[in-house]
Every structure is written in C-alpha cells, then in structure tokens.
Amino acid sequence: MNPTKTSGYALALLLSLAAGPLLEAEVKMPAIFGDHMVLQQEAVLPVWGTAEAGEKVTVAVGAESASATADANGRWTVKLPPLPNGAPPVTMTVAGKNTRLTFTDVLVGDVWVCSGQSNMEYPLSGAHNTAVELPKSNDPELRLFHVQRATSLQPNPDVVGSWRLCAPDTAKGFTAVGYFFGRELRTSLNRPIGLIEAAWSGTEAQAWTSLGGLKKEPSLHGYVDKYTLNAANYPKALADLPAQNAAFQVAHDAWYRDVNPALQVALKDWKDAVDKAKAAGQPPPPRPQPSKPFPSPPPDPTGGPHGPSNLFNGMIAPLIPYAIKGAIWYQGESNASQAMEYRTLFPLMISDWRRHWALGDFPFLFVQLASYDESVHPAQDWALLRESQMKTLALPNTGMASAVDIGDPAAIHPQDKMDVGLRLAFAAKHIAYGQNLVFSGPIYDSMKVEGNSIRVSFTQTGGGLVVGRAPWIPASMKKNPVSATDLESFTIAGADHNWVPAQAKIDGAAVVVSSREITQPVAVRYGWCDAPRCNLYNKEGLPASPFRTDDWPQSSPDAKAAPKPVAH
Numbered sequence: 001m002n003p004t005k006t007s008g009y010a011l012a013l014l015l016s017l018a019a020g021p022l023l024e025a026e027v028k029m030p031a032i033f034g035d036h037m038v039l040q041q042e043a044v045l046p047v048w049g050t051a052e053a054g055e056k057v058t059v060a061v062g063a064e065s066a067s068a069t070a071d072a073n074g075r076w077t078v079k080l081p082p083l084p085n086g087a088p089p090v091t092m093t094v095a096g097k098n099t100r101l102t103f104t105d106v107l108v109g110d111v112w113v114c115s116g117q118s119n120m121e122y123p124l125s126g127a128h129n130t131a132v133e134l135p136k137s138n139d140p141e142l143r144l145f146h147v148q149r150a151t152s153l154q155p156n157p158d159v160v161g162s163w164r165l166c167a168p169d170t171a172k173g174f175t176a177v178g179y180f181f182g183r184e185l186r187t188s189l190n191r192p193i194g195l196i197e198a199a200w201s202g203t204e205a206q207a208w209t210s211l212g213g214l215k216k217e218p219s220l221h222g223y224v225d226k227y228t229l230n231a232a233n234y235p236k237a238l239a240d241l242p243a244q245n246a247a248f249q250v251a252h253d254a255w256y257r258d259v260n261p262a263l264q265v266a267l268k269d270w271k272d273a274v275d276k277a278k279a280a281g282q283p284p285p286p287r288p289q290p291s292k293p294f295p296s297p298p299p300d301p302t303g304g305p306h307g308p309s310n311l312f313n314g315m316i317a318p319l320i321p322y323a324i325k326g327a328i329w330y331q332g333e334s335n336a337s338q339a340m341e342y343r344t345l346f347p348l349m350i351s352d353w354r355r356h357w358a359l360g361d362f363p364f365l366f367v368q369l370a371s372y373d374e375s376v377h378p379a380q381d382w383a384l385l386r387e388s389q390m391k392t393l394a395l396p397n398t399g400m401a402s403a404v405d406i407g408d409p410a411a412i413h414p415q416d417k418m419d420v421g422l423r424l425a426f427a428a429k430h431i432a433y434g435q436n437l438v439f440s441g442p443i444y445d446s447m448k449v450e451g452n453s454i455r456v457s458f459t460q461t462g463g464g465l466v467v468g469r470a471p472w473i474p475a476s477m478k479k480n481p482v483s484a485t486d487l488e489s490f491t492i493a494g495a496d497h498n499w500v501p502a503q504a505k506i507d508g509a510a511v512v513v514s515s516r517e518i519t520q521p522v523a524v525r526y527g528w529c530d531a532p533r534c535n536l537y538n539k540e541g542l543p544a545s546p547f548r549t550d551d552w553p554q555s556s557p558d559a560k561a562a563p564k565p566v567a568h
C-alpha cells in the first residue's frame with residue numbers, strides 16, 4: 001500500500017467526518033454525473049450536488065428541467081420526470097448564479113450496479129477467452145464506471161471515477177462478469193447499458209451493509225460493536241498515521257536496498273532450476289523466500305475494507321440515489337466460515353440497499369459460489385453458503401445464477417466469467433424485463449421415499465433434466481473430467497445419518513436416487529461439498545443448484561476444517 005495514498009485517504013475521511021457548511025460557492029456535482037453517463041430510463045431521476053447556501057440551481061436534461069435551492073449546508077437535490085424508453089442522447093446542464101456545468105453524450109438506457117468481492121472485481125483481461133473477446137469489446141452504447149476503492153466510517157459524499165465508453169482499453173480492467181452481463185443485455189434489448197463497478201477483493205457482506213441496516217438485526221450486533229470500536233479508535237489511529245507512514249517508508253526503502261537484490265538473484269537461479277527440473281521430469285525446487293519479510297504498511301485508520309459498513313459508506317452510499325435498474329452481486333467466499341449467519345446477513349444487506357435507494361424492490365441478482373478446493377473434500381462451509389444464497393431467493397425480485405459447475409478446484413478465481421455473466425443476464429431478462437424464458441437451472445422442490453430409493457423432484461426443469469457438461473473445463477479437471485453419461489455428486493443416507501455415494505437416474509422431471517448400502521433411505525444430498533462434481537442440468541444448459549433434503553446438523557469432522565483462503 002502506498003503510504004501517501006493511505007494518508008490522503010484518511011484526510012478525505014477526516015474532511016467528510018467534519019463536513020459542515022460548504023465554503024465554496026461554485027456548483028459542484030458528484031463524479032457519477034459526467035460526460036458519457038447513462039441515465040436510467042422510465043424512472044424519476046434524482047440529480048444532486050453542492051452550491052452556496054441559498055443558491056438556486058437549475059438542472060435541465062433534454063426538454064425537462066427542475067430547480068432547487070441549496071440548504072444551509074450547501075446541498076441541493078432535484079428530481080426530473082422519467083425519460084422514455086428509446087429516448088435519444090441528451091445533454092445535461094446544471095446552472096447556478098455563477099456556474100454552468102454541461103455534460104455531453106448522455107445516453108438514456110438501463111443502469112446496473114456490479115458489486116461484490118474478487119470474482120466480481122476479476123478483470124476481462126484475465127478471462128479464459130480474453131484473446132477472442134477483448135478485441136470485440138468496442139461498443140459506444142455500453143458505458144463503464146469504475147468506483148475507486150474507498151473505506152469510510154461515515155457515508156462519503158462522493159467517489160472517484162468517471163464514465164467511459166466500452167472499448168478494449170477501458171474494458172480490459174473492468175469486471176469481466178459485469179462486462180459479459182452488460183454485453184448480453186445490449187445485444188438482446190438493443191438499448192444503452194451503464195455498468196457501475198463497486199467491488200473489493202476478499203471482503204465480507206457486513207462491510208457492504210450500512211450501520212443502520214446492521215442495527216436492525218440483533219444477531220448481527222457484534223458487527224455494530226466492531227464498528228463502534230473502530231470509530232472510537234479512529235482519532236488516535238489517524239493521529240498516529242504520519243509517524244507510521246514515515247516508519248514504513250524507512251523500512252520499505254531498507255528492504256529494497258538490503259533484501260531485494262539477493263532475492264532477485266535467488267529467484268533467477270530458481271527459475272533456471274525449475275526449467276531444468278521440468279526437462280528432467282523431476283519435481284521443481286521450492287521457491288526461495290526473502291531473508292526478511294516485506295514490511296507491513298500501516299493499518300487503515302477506519303478499520304479498512306473488513307470494517308463493518310466501511311465499504312457501504314465509501315463505495316455505495318455516494319452513488320445513492322442515482323437511478324438504477326438493478327444490481328448484480330458475486331460474493332460469499334469471505335463469509336463461508338459464517339455460512340449460517342449469511343442466510344440472515346445477505347438478505348438483510350439486499351433489503352438495506354433497497355431501503356436506501358428508495359426504488360422499491362429493484363432486481364437484485366447474485367452468483368451462487370463456484371466449486372473450489374478439493375483438498376478438503378467433503379468440507380461443507382461452501383455447501384452451506386450456497387444453501388444460504390439459495391434461501392435468499394425468498395426475497396422478491398431476486399435471481400440466482402449458479403456457477404457451481406464452472407469453478408476450478410485448484411483456483412478460487414475460475415477464469416470462465418462469460419458464462420457467469422450470461423446466466424445473470426438470463427435472470428435479468430426474466431426478473432427485470434419480464435421475458436418468458438428459462439433463466440435458472442433445476443431447483444430442488446420435494447422428495448418422496450419409494451421403497452429403497454428416493455424420488456427427488458425439481459422446479460425450473462426447462463425442456464427437461466439431462467446429464468450435461470460444463471461450458472468450460474479448467475486444466476485442473478481435464479485429467480479427471482466429470483462423467484458425460486452418469487449423474488455424479490449424489491449421496492444418500494438412512495436414519496443413522498451415514499452418507500454414502502448413490503446411484504442417480506433421471507426419470508422425467510425427477511431424479512431417482514438409491515444405494516445398495518441403504519435399504520431404508522430418508523435423505524438425499526447433491527453437490528454437498530466445497531468442490532462438487534456436478535452434472536445435472538436442464539436442456540437449456542443451466543446447472544442444478546446443490547441441495548440437501550435434510551436439515552441435520554453439520555457434524556462431520558470435515559465440516560470443521562480450517563477456513564480456506566478468501567478471494568483476494
């Protein structure tokens with residue numbers, strides 16, 4: 001971390017915490033308003049900014065205009081009437097007594113927020129098909145806004161970012177999931193699409209939830225206490241920061257002077273040795289380590305990106321109440337060790353965003369976690385987290401795109417982001433746009449014991465259940481691919497809770513599950529581990545979500561395995 005950047009961050013936070021009446025008279029606008037922006041069609045359009053206290057500000061978009069007077073703190077808001085579907089490009093002007101701002105090349109379409117942790121932040125340049133897809137990314141009616149990372153103990157008034165036209169140079173560092181989602185909507189809806197990326201790797205849902213939201217749920221008050229502690233520690237942490245930055249800079253320079261030269265020589269020798277070992281068919285030697293660890297930068301005085309509410313305050317609150325169509329979300333890896341809590345926290349976070357935006361139950365679409373880490377098979381943290389995600393579908397206007405089949409057991413960041421984006425777009429077409437199409441893979445509905453087998457029925461079967469194949473196979477699975485003919489990942493148990501692998505056969509809209517070892521079965525599970533080998537699909541190519549028919553406590557030793565690395 002750059003210490004100067006950290007200090008500037010803290011200064012910006014201090015200014016926001018101490019914000020009082022504004023001293024500057026010019027009309028100013030948040031960064032979300034700018035050239036090339038996309039305005040949400042068919043929705044009331046809030047426009048806000050700052051000016052001199054008592055100053056009249058007039059906003060005009062096309063033929064629509066509205067005025068407001070800045071309050072005692074210099075803040076003002078106007079609400080413009082909805083612009084229709086298919087409205088032509090417009091210009092926005094914002095005028096006060098001494099200032100006139102003009103924003104050009106403004107499109108009217110649909111705006112989506114793309115948020116979460118690293119699998120949402122993962123850039124298009126890292127996707128498995130970037131060599132083919134990146135050169136095709138020129139689309140002047142797909143607009144991208146990247147919110148710079150920021151933490152805050154109080155809702156920030158603004159973000160750092162700007163609207164940019166989608167092209168190879170702008171798309172390569174943008175969220176790959178968001179890009180493929182937006183591109184599919186552009187293609188199928190033929191309207192401008194604006195994407196706002198606000199994501200941070202390795203972060204938890206409580207950091208993306210407002211303090212007021214966390215206070216609404218007694219079981220989450222531990223996060224409120226943590227926030228309170230961070231706020232109490234902030235003044236001293238901020239006061240200590242200059243000295244810590246100075247000490248870090250000294251240690252940083254000393255490491256590069258005294259440790260790095262020898263490390264670089266050792267790394268060069270190691271790379272040569274690795275090449276020789278590979279040529280000889282021998283295992284590579286261990287990577288050399290520095291004689292002294294790289295110094296740790298000073299901690300963020302706000303509590304950083306893991307502080308409860310810090311990312312909501314720093315990266316989401318400043319966007320509100322910008323009119324949006326909905327949100328897509330890819331996160332959960334960092335909450336897997338609290339998977340049962342997530343079934344309370346995650347829907348609360350969604351409701352919290354909706355409450356702040358005051359747009360009603362806007363569409364909120366999310367990704368069910370991909371497979372990861374066979375080394376602890378059959379650990380169940382991620383299975384429970386996926387179940388918590390599926391239970392969140394009880395909220396209205398939510399949709400889930402399962403990625404369980406396109407994960408990489410060897411990597412927490414699977415490279416197939418195109419199919420994730422497409423599956424989210426299918427959900428959007430149905431939930432946000434009312435299209436009649438198959439938008440989900442099969443979802444467990446009910447079970448019935450039939451002698452020594454159990455019949456499992458599903459909804460969202462589309463054209464029918466099939467043994468399918470993932471659209472992308474990671475290198476880690478090519479030597480041992482999932483079966484193309486027989487269903488995998490089903491287990492069955494009797495009343496003794498002893499789970500054994502099961503045979504599973506498709507029978508119409510159901511799967512019949514059995515095992516010679518279980519003569520009186522009572523429960524079935526599918527994909528119930530962190531890295532399942534899933535191959536049950538509907539004919540539209542969408543995977544069935546993992547499920548269990550029981551609600552037994554997670555008591556196996558594997559369920560208590562050490563937490564896996566979070567997505568960074």
